[in-house]
Amino acid sequence: MTAKNEWVEFIAILNREVVPALGCTEPVTVALAAARAAEALDAKPQSVLVQVSGNLLKNGMGVGVPGTGMTGLVIAAAVGALGGNSELRLEVLRDLTPEIVAEAKNLMADGNVKVELAQTDELLFAKAIVAAEGHVATCTIARTHAGIIEVTKDDEILDSTPLEDEDASGDVWPLSVSAIYGFATEADFEDISFILEAARLNESIAAEGLEHDFGLKVGRSMDEDIALGLRSDDITSFATRLAAAASDARMDGIMQPVMSNSGSGNQGITATIPVTAFARRLNKSEEEMARALILSHLIAIHLKHHLGRLSALCGAILAATGSGCGIAMLLGGGLVEVERTIKNMVGTIAGMICDGAKTSCALKVASSVEAAINSALLAMKGTSVPGSDGIVDDDIEICIKNLGRLGTVGMCETDKIILDIMVHKKDHS
Template structure:
């Protein structure tokens, strides 16, 4: 089919938002800021100060940092400063060595790594300030996980970039569910075959999660339940445990990249694995799987656009909604069934909170995937939550905007309470 003008923009959005990431993207963005700052400094840092937004702090407190066996933004900043490679972007920690990790631990032990809350209205903000031999350099990242807005050395601005505009207005945003579905269905396969790399990366990390004891072992535990006769080995169980296993491994800090979506590895996993699981079990071709993956990932991006990068709403439900749509496509459903799936998801687990990135995210991934499959199967039977119920609307785009409004304006106070609870835990221990 002839490439429509707007389809090039859809492909550009996919190439921007679906990228490899090593480790949870919040600690990684801190590591990336530190790596940029040290490159500007030009020498090994003697001290390191990181200032972050509350939402970034929330998402970086409890998740494993690849290659370190530790959690926290301080170790992420330290290894990023001492061994990170800024040109690798979200894979900045790819080339860490045990020696670098030990050096980073020593820098922390000597009291030379500090993390503090920044005074900023940005939800995603990270500034790394490094010093050595009387010189100081800094790097500020904001709005997106790789969005460097300023690099300085000794008060001289070396690099300055505008904040990425995230305008959610109808006029500037090209995606809609009708347009996404048409693109996924009709675009030439060779123009979207690149999405199969998401399947390769995320299935590989899922296999590791099933093979080894990572995090809460949610996926591996489901495998054991099957052996005990407590679960069946059906397609839904396969999709759920495979996705959970990938999250288990990722949140525990495995040194292996995943294909992310909208700046989140867990969202990338959740938008990918359930679709590939259904495609494998149903014996679908690579082209059929690729089209379903495109529908899934673009749907997740579309929903996330109305929500913002970091919020009090768990991103796994958005990605799982995408995968539910992809599953519908694999089952032979059309746009009507896709829209029913989204309404069913928004009518069920729309309010799941995000209380930071951590090993228990695998449980949220599992719950979201099960809900998505249930939503998709109901949709295929002609069932959807009616537009008169709750925040659901008969108009699918209004329905999606309602979800975005819930997660932004509606959960501002929720976000504050979650962060307050998390940062004051030590006061009660």
């Protein structure tokens, strides 16, 4: 395959994995399944049952659902069934009204909306079962957040799609760090300028996060610290507080879409905002910013490919690794500096756990971004964690595979314990 043919495939991957999403993608997956099932039912649902995988349950328990003022999967299922539009995919809740939300809350209050753990080996799985007037319809989503694989009504299959292979690009995964770098630096600007939409969307939500009290107010608090002289208004602080503010707003359920990466809004924010922040402060051109964003998002996708959609490893560290690479590029770094940045990230922050989507994700985003900037700055000075240390390897692709193995095979038991702790909290309250 020639480089040009690879580039067509890279653009297809970006178009598939970097998409707008309204609300945290785990509750949105539940809302999408409920919406599509309700559309198949062709009647207002009187009851909604959603069965979800453990990882989806973990990521959806404590996060805000846009337009509702509430958190969790139950409200997501209710508003999805009563007012979602499945054609909008990850923006399924875009057309919610206060009347729909009130109706959903009434349905919940009557005990007619339930979420339970599914018996499945799929890490990402949601099946919505809606019923009304003696009829039942279902929608099943698996593997990807908008990957509808089956829709039924009264046991008749209305739509069926094979499970999406995580490697949808063929037998050989086409991405590598060197190939990504070549594409980001050499592709025609007009072919990659679409990535600037990620900057527009995610900078907009960051501005909202700084302006209003969302979640833990991590980004807004950093702004206050600067005014008090407790932090400096340097480029690192600028990038960190913008990314944190965007996560604050998103995790609190702001009714505004972000550009996601690999099915995660926080990963989209983390792969975008630090790069745009550096580009703005360094007075880089739109083209320079776009190339750095392409590098960042594709590196994040490449790392995520080896980890899977949902795991016990926090996805923010992968997205921040991407943004660190983009920052290195903006600082004048080449492929060597990009590889050093990745090794520095794998050698430092690789073990951060994912204990569900929630307001404190903004703290993890902030920590990941600060680590990424440090990794990039060290890389620009010729410093990287040596391949003899820990899970790092001199071969950058093996290094990335090691990280993936840690997060999948190595942290399986961690994942189970995290979920067990989370679902049994109420037993001790």
